[in-house]
Amino acid sequence: MKPSGMTGDQQNNSALRPNCVKAQTIMLDGTLDKDLVADASICNMLVRVGIERVDVVVYSIVSDNSLIYRSFPVASAVSRVKALESVVYENPLMLCDFRRVYIVIDTNDYVVVPAEVNDTDDASRIFLALHPGYDGTVERADTATRNAFMMFGIERELQGFIGRTFVGAVVMPHMAPLMRYFASKPGRGNSRRMVCNFRRSSVDVVMLDGNSLLQANTFLFSNPMDAVYYILASRSRHGLDPYNDEILLTGDQNIREEVTPVLRKYVSRVMPSIFPPQMFRAGKDAMRAPFDLIVTPLCE
Numbered sequence: 670m671k672p673s674g675m676t677g678d679q680q681n682n683s684a685l686r687p688n689c690v691k692a693q694t695i696m697l698d699g700t701l702d703k704d705l706v707a708d709a710s711i712c713n714m715l716v717r718v719g720i721e722r723v724d725v726v727v728y729s730i731v732s733d734n735s736l737i738y739r740s741f742p743v744a745s746a747v748s749r750v751k752a753l754e755s756v757v758y759e760n761p762l763m764l765c766d767f768r769r770v771y772i773v774i775d776t777n778d779y780v781v782v783p784a785e786v787n788d789t790d791d792a793s794r795i796f797l798a799l800h801p802g803y804d805g806t807v808e809r810a811d812t813a814t815r816n817a818f819m820m821f822g823i824e825r826e827l828q829g830f831i832g833r834t835f836v837g838a839v840v841m842p843h844m845a846p847l848m849r850y851f852a853s854k855p856g857r858g859n860s861r862r863m864v865c866n867f868r869r870s871s872v873d874v875v876m877l878d879g880n881s882l883l884q885a886n887t888f889l890f891s892n893p894m895d896a897v898y899y900i901l902a903s904r905s906r907h908g909l910d911p912y913n914d915e916i917l918l919t920g921d922q923n924i925r926e927e928v929t930p931v932l933r934k935y936v937s938r939v940m941p942s943i944f945p946p947q948m949f950r951a952g953k954d955a956m957r958a959p960f961d962l963i964v965t966p967l968c969e
Contacts, residue, residue: 671711671719672764674740685811696737699818700759700760700761701725701727701737701739701760701761701762701763702760702761702762703761703762703765705737705762706727706729706762706765707725707919708729709762709765709766709767709768710766710767710768710850711729711730711768711822712727712728712729712730712735712767712768713726713728713767713768713769713771713966714726714727714728714763714767714770714771714964715727715762715770715771715773715958715962715963715966716753716754716767716770716771716772716773716835716962717772717773717775717843717959717961717962718749718752718773718774718775718827719770719775719959720775721742721743721869722740722741722742722743722750723736723740723741723743723753723756724738724739724741724958724959724962725738725739725740725741725756725760725763725957726738726742726853726962726963727762727767727957728951728952728955729951730768730867733951733952734950734951734952734953735952736948736951736952736954736957737950737952737954738952738954738955738957739760740957740958741756743756744754745813745879747872748826748827749774749824749827750826750830753827753830754830757834764834764891765768769837769839769966770835770837770838770839771838771839771840771841771962771965771966772831772838772839772840772841773841773842773843773846773959773961773965774821774823774836774840774841774842774843775842775843776821776822776823776842776843778800778803778805778821778822778823778842778885779796779810779819779820779821779822779842779844780795780796780799780800780819780820780821781812781817781818781819781882781885782796782817782818782819782820783817784814784815784816784817784818785814789809792809792818792820793807793820795820796820796821796822800822800861803822804862805822805823805824805828806822806823806824806825806828807820807821807822808820808821808822808823808840808871808946809850810841810842810843810845810846811886812848812849812852812882813848813849813853813968814848814852814877814879814880814881814882814952815881816881816882817881817882817885819844819845819848819885820965821841821842821845822839827922828840837955839965839969841965842860843873843887843961844873844875844885844961845886845968846961846962846964846965846968847864847866847873847875847885847960847961847964848875848882848885849964849968850964850968851864851875851877851917851966852877852882853878853968859875860910860913860914860915861877861878861879861883861910861914862876862877862915862916862917863875863876863877863900863903863904863909863914863915863916863917864876864877864912864916864917864919865896865900865916865917865918865919865920865944866919866920866922866961867896867918867919867920867921867924867925868920868924868959869916869921869924870889870890870891871887871889871921871963872887872888872890872899872900872924873885873886873887873920874886874887874895874899874900874903876903876904876907876909883907884903884906884907886903886967893924893927893928894928894931896924896928897928897932899932900916900928900932900958901932901935901936904916904936911935911936911937912937912938913937913938914936914938915936915938915939915940916932916936916938916939916940917940917941917942918939918940918941918942919941919942920959920960920962925941940958945963945964945967946969948963948967
């Protein structure tokens with residue numbers, strides 16, 4: 670089983686994705702006005718700056734069923750900072766003083782670094798070796814695993830806008846919340862786990878052995894069966910047991926429903942990940958939001 674229309678180099682690369690999204694937002698579910706929240710100081714705001722949209726979640730940490738979710742598709746290709754600026758300035762609620770703001774950046778500009786690398790400069794050099802000529806800022810992100818952390822890049826203009834607009838915001842690449850959330854959850858005995866988080870045309874693959882990270886990649890696909898190939902190839906590379914080592918599926922429901930019966934031909938334990946109950950209590954719209962965004966505050 671091989672992915673359709675992909676070269677050997679592309680099959681081995683986690684993703685080849687543009688650093689721009691589309692701007693000129695199209696409102697989905699209405700504007701985020703200030704009167705939607707009585708007291709922003711007891712609320713968290715989660716923002717995901719994606720390739721095709723900006724997703725925003727606001728919820729109270731003291732009240733159930735308070736969660737508000739908006740997704741803003743964007744049109745005409747411009748930089749991510751322009752896309753985020755457009756959403757922020759068209760939605761006044763986003764400029765309130767929240768208890769905490771989390772920014773998740775959907776990016777392929779990252780590298781997983783062994784925990785033994787203690788020096789930040791050395792870790793940055795590892796990042797630059799994989800991303801030669803990168804001219805943005807390189808930052809560190811925790812994975813909550815015992816053996817690895819991440820170094821990721823963020824465009825200087827985007828970092829500057831976030832710093833000016835959301836003071837004290839926690840910024841991380843989209844892979845970090847997945848690793849942190851699942852690394853903090855106990856697995857089944859000594860078995861290893863694979864987590865697959867689907868979007869319309871990409872899948873994040875995180876593989877864990879207890880609290881140790883085995884793999885973390887994002888793969889692009891044009892056909893869901895390509896995603897199946899990447900998942901099975903990753904399992905084969907690490908020697909996962911088809912009977913005991915489970916696959917947990919999150920993200921886009923339509924893609925999950927399409928790939929699940931195919932994966933079950935090769936792997937016995939393929940199942941949806943249990944949705945975080947604390948976020949479901951925050952509001953049923955949490956299930957509409959990107960999974961990597963909704964678990965972000967649970968990792969603190």
